[in-house]
Ligand SMILES: *[C@@H]1O[C@H](CO)[C@@H](O)[C@H](O)[C@H]1NC(C)=O
Ligand SMILES: *[C@@H]1O[C@H](CO)[C@@H](O)[C@H](O)[C@H]1NC(C)=O
Ligand SMILES: *[C@@H]1O[C@H](CO)[C@@H](O)[C@H](O)[C@H]1NC(C)=O
């Protein structure tokens with residue numbers, strides 16, 4: 001069965017788009033020219049979103065649910081919004097899937113996951129009540145993949161119910177399993193494991209993994225899955241302190257690699273490692289595509305950030321879906337899904353040249369909805385650093401600078417939008433600059449940048465707030481020369 005956008009829903013979508021354009025037009029009149037609603041990322045037409053929920057491929061469609069406040073472009077009472085897609089880039093927004101309505105979910109529908117049971121789309125989510133102090137796991141079922149019937153509470157924690165959320169379910173060895181984000185009585189993060197034969201009657205199986213003081217006070221949004229025979233546990237801890245270049249965001253999302261099978265303990269071989277090194281990345285969730293790829297989507301934002309887009313009626317967006325894999329040495333690789341390659345329109349700029357520090361390579365076209373694919377060849381280069389700018393002019397402070405630092409062997413991303421309260425700040429990641437090449441696959445959308453380094457060895461994702469005249473992309477080496485090949489494309493997603 002094909003997942004096609006339906007006509008009536010297309011009309012709804014275009015109504016939203018008209019509203020959106022009107023909104024943005026008003027804001028242009030009010031302030032300056034900005035175009036921030038993404039063209040190829042999932043973001044709400046209006047309202048607030050945070051965590052991805054219930055990601056699944058089901059009945060011929062990719063479904064993405066999301067933490068949603070439809071009333072308001074701010075944080076607030078949470079619902080589950082719903083979108084579906086045939087390619088994970090072109091999203092059709094569907095009616096809200098879950099709203100607070102029962103005693104146990106009256107304060108909000110928190111995060112959770114989706115499974116297929118006998119062909120039906122089944123959601124497991126955290127219902128919140130008692131002023132957020134009760135967090136209980138609840139189930140809802142759909143017969144048409146759009147409307148959901150609530151079936152009530154299925155998992156209650158014995159003692160303190162105040163930090164027990166975000167069930168991620170899967171089927172393995174004849175049983176259903178679920179991992180839960182939780183907190184110990186000593187205020188440390190942990191992940192609890194439950195199993196069930198029928199998805200309703202769940203049995204506690206113990207602590208799957210837990211942290212110490214260095215790994216925060218609460219672990220949210222656990223995800224547990226197998227790649228290459230290894231079990232990856234992804235968690236989003238709150239309360240990890242900054243440690244040099246690590247853990248610079250308010251909260252983190254990272255992974256462990258280990259071994260597990262039903263009835264055994266999880267033995268961890270590789271400790272907590274951050275997945276993304278930009279300013280904005282949280283609450284990752286993964287699912288299997290029908291061809292076996294493990295796809296991960298995350299919130300491309302961070303709690304307590306500025307959400308400058310909120311003046312145009314919406315807040316928050318998701319990352320490009322990423323195909324994740326594991327190297328033989330246990331490192332997670334993240335690559336943009338290959339579907340995005342089909343969205344490359346004609347290339348807009350192409351260079352293969354050597355530039356020196358008195359020169360600046362500048363793209364002819366402004367960067368709005370683009371991919372810039374760069375390869376530096378170091379066999380024929382000699383410089384201290386390389387700077388890449390997304391700004392009005394490289395000499396103006398405001399904007400983004402990527403900085404390839406040969407001394408520190410790191411890639412830095414500096415972001416600065418003082419008008420919107422974003423101070424000048426760097427994020428960075430260690431990269432091996434002793435190799436003969438460095439590749440940067442840079443995806444820019446209206447208010448985001450995602451930089452994939454050396455085919456997914458590292459990723460940096462950040463929200464950005466350029467005005468329409470701050471989208472000039474240029475590259476220059478510092479003290480020396482560099483051999484660069486570059487090709488840039490417009491990314492064009494139909495129906496948007
Ligand atoms: C689970 O299933 C796999 C094959 O799917 C099998 O190799 C393994 O032994 C099973 N584990 C248990 C505990 O039954
Ligand atoms: C729930 O599952 C447990 C363990 O499988 C079983 O002992 C119990 O009888 C079940 N309860 C119900 C109400 O089905
Ligand atoms: C916490 O756990 C990490 C990883 O297991 C370990 O490296 C570190 O020494 C531990 N810290 C404390 C304070 O126990």
Ligand SMILES: *[C@@H]1O[C@H](CO)[C@@H](O)[C@H](O)[C@H]1NC(C)=O
Pocket residue numbers: 263264265
């Ligand atoms: C799992 O670990 C706990 C303590 O960490 C231990 O008591 C238990 O025996 C272990 N279970 C298995 C199956 O190894």
Ligand SMILES: *[C@@H]1O[C@H](CO)[C@@H](O)[C@H](O)[C@H]1NC(C)=O
Pocket residue numbers: 073074305306307310311
């Ligand atoms: C946008 O968010 C800021 C906080 O970052 C808040 O002060 C402001 O009220 C919000 N504006 C709207 C229109 O929601």
Ligand SMILES: *[C@@H]1O[C@H](CO)[C@@H](O)[C@H](O)[C@H]1NC(C)=O
Pocket residue numbers: 348349350351364
């Ligand atoms: C960019 O513009 C210049 C001047 O118009 C032109 O000579 C050059 O070919 C263009 N470059 C590309 C890659 O299109």
Ligand SMILES: *[C@@H]1O[C@H](CO)[C@@H](O)[C@H](O)[C@H]1NC(C)=O
Pocket residue numbers: 354379380
């Ligand atoms: C380096 O660049 C110079 C000048 O363009 C060229 O003559 C030479 O062949 C290049 N060497 C390599 C190894 O690419």
Ligand SMILES: *[C@@H]1O[C@H](CO)[C@@H](O)[C@H](O)[C@H]1NC(C)=O
Pocket residue numbers: 403405412414424425426
């Ligand atoms: C960011 O890092 C680059 C490279 O190390 C440095 O030049 C720049 O000053 C840093 N910016 C801030 C705000 O620290």
